[in-house]
Amino acid sequence: MTKILSLTILLLAIMPTFAAVKDTPHAVKTLEIYKTIIEIPTVAGRGKVPEMAAYLAKEFRAVGFQDEDIQIIPTGETVGMTVRYQGNGSVDKPILLLGHMDVVEALDKDWERPPYKLAQDDKYFYGRGTIDNKLGITMLSSTFIRLKKEGFVPNRDIFLVFTGDEETGMVTTKMLANERPELANAEYALNSDAGGGDLDKTGKAIAYLVQAAEKTYVSFELTLRNKGGHSSRPRPDNAIYELSTALLNIRDYHFPVRWSDMTREFFKVSGAQLGGELGKAMTAFADDPSNKKASDRLEIESSFVGTTRTTCITTMLKAGHAENALPQSATATVNCRIFPGVSVAQVKQRLQKVVKNDAIEFVTLDTPVESPISELRDDVMGAIKKAVHARYPDLQIIAYMESGGTDGKHFRKAGIPTWALSSAFMNPDEMFAHGLNERLPKKTFYDGLDHWSIILKELTGK
Numbered sequence: 001m002t003k004i005l006s007l008t009i010l011l012l013a014i015m016p017t018f019a020a021v022k023d024t025p026h027a028v029k030t031l032e033i034y035k036t037i038i039e040i041p042t043v044a045g046r047g048k049v050p051e052m053a054a055y056l057a058k059e060f061r062a063v064g065f066q067d068e069d070i071q072i073i074p075t076g077e078t079v080g081m082t083v084r085y086q087g088n089g090s091v092d093k094p095i096l097l098l099g100h101m102d103v104v105e106a107l108d109k110d111w112e113r114p115p116y117k118l119a120q121d122d123k124y125f126y127g128r129g130t131i132d133n134k135l136g137i138t139m140l141s142s143t144f145i146r147l148k149k150e151g152f153v154p155n156r157d158i159f160l161v162f163t164g165d166e167e168t169g170m171v172t173t174k175m176l177a178n179e180r181p182e183l184a185n186a187e188y189a190l191n192s193d194a195g196g197g198d199l200d201k202t203g204k205a206i207a208y209l210v211q212a213a214e215k216t217y218v219s220f221e222l223t224l225r226n227k228g229g230h231s232s233r234p235r236p237d238n239a240i241y242e243l244s245t246a247l248l249n250i251r252d253y254h255f256p257v258r259w260s261d262m263t264r265e266f267f268k269v270s271g272a273q274l275g276g277e278l279g280k281a282m283t284a285f286a287d288d289p290s291n292k293k294a295s296d297r298l299e300i301e302s303s304f305v306g307t308t309r310t311t312c313i314t315t316m317l318k319a320g321h322a323e324n325a326l327p328q329s330a331t332a333t334v335n336c337r338i339f340p341g342v343s344v345a346q347v348k349q350r351l352q353k354v355v356k357n358d359a360i361e362f363v364t365l366d367t368p369v370e371s372p373i374s375e376l377r378d379d380v381m382g383a384i385k386k387a388v389h390a391r392y393p394d395l396q397i398i399a400y401m402e403s404g405g406t407d408g409k410h411f412r413k414a415g416i417p418t419w420a421l422s423s424a425f426m427n428p429d430e431m432f433a434h435g436l437n438e439r440l441p442k443k444t445f446y447d448g449l450d451h452w453s454i455i456l457k458e459l460t461g462k
């Protein structure tokens, strides 16, 4: 074999499978939107979200969306945005499609490439937002444009609902979830900002995950005060020692095991897939969540403990005011991720007992959002299956509970069941959302081009 021939064969072998779809008008338009919005730095404080919304509005108008169906709602320096795809009215309640337009700050000097330029090599697209969540905004927007061009008429209204400060205050999220009568009546929402497929290191698909619940995020500040004094005249009462003892009591406390149909199903399917000793513990927990041996085993796994119970952990400390003085106060921040169905008040009361020190003052930081689990429905699951199995036949689809936080919790709280189902398939090791050098495998960008249109046609095309 000549060198050139073997080189050609090698190139063909490693040539990405997406070469064929890359030049379709839908792929070209999608990439154009992706590039344009990644290059608008929609970070809190820079006031750039309105520019991004205006650009998207122009794209929607260009394919025939009417002005009155495109709403840009100013909120401080940012905006929320909705786009209505009018249906034929055979079904009353609309469906919402969620995404967020803002991104987490990225500093030029820390990145290998400029974060607000879409860069690419053979395998990846690079830039802030390539995953979180400009991929979602891009895919939802280009799907609307494509369906409009095809002349598709859904059986009900579909709304794009784009927030403008998901990564910071979620003020636009709360406004869109609670103050827009045209959205309040929605039957459910599909979120582009979480969920998606897991790949192993070789690129083989392991499972597709649908986010169906989020834990409640809350932090408490625990403060102990003391009259202090000179450090040359120590006394047994000491704010730092006493607070430390309280924190060790929290460390040693185990919140009771909790479960739902969804988390049991999650462990049943994941356990069967994972196998081995840990997989067995998952299966045993799924069979019987009161099996203490199984829940104890899962509790020591940082990836799974959050799916078995509420967790609270000390994350910050500040205490004392001078090297040579007895501390007049000591404060710790304790961050909790609360299982749906348990209230913030219940957890606070529990911690107040656990610390065994009535002198400790508890302050709840911010306003926590408690949201219910959205149990999956057959029609939505069927549509997800159709889209996922078009790419990965027979792949397992699993609902899960997020320990972090997305816009979805505000919609769930407002009574709109919400599931997150990103088009992306990634190896978790490639996940750099929020971090340095955020990137997306090009294969999953191109393979995911039909994801949302398959789902929408399935749900609203009959």
Ligand SMILES: [Zn+2]
Residues within 6 Å of the ligand: 100, 132, 133, 166, 193
């Ligand atoms: Zn996000």
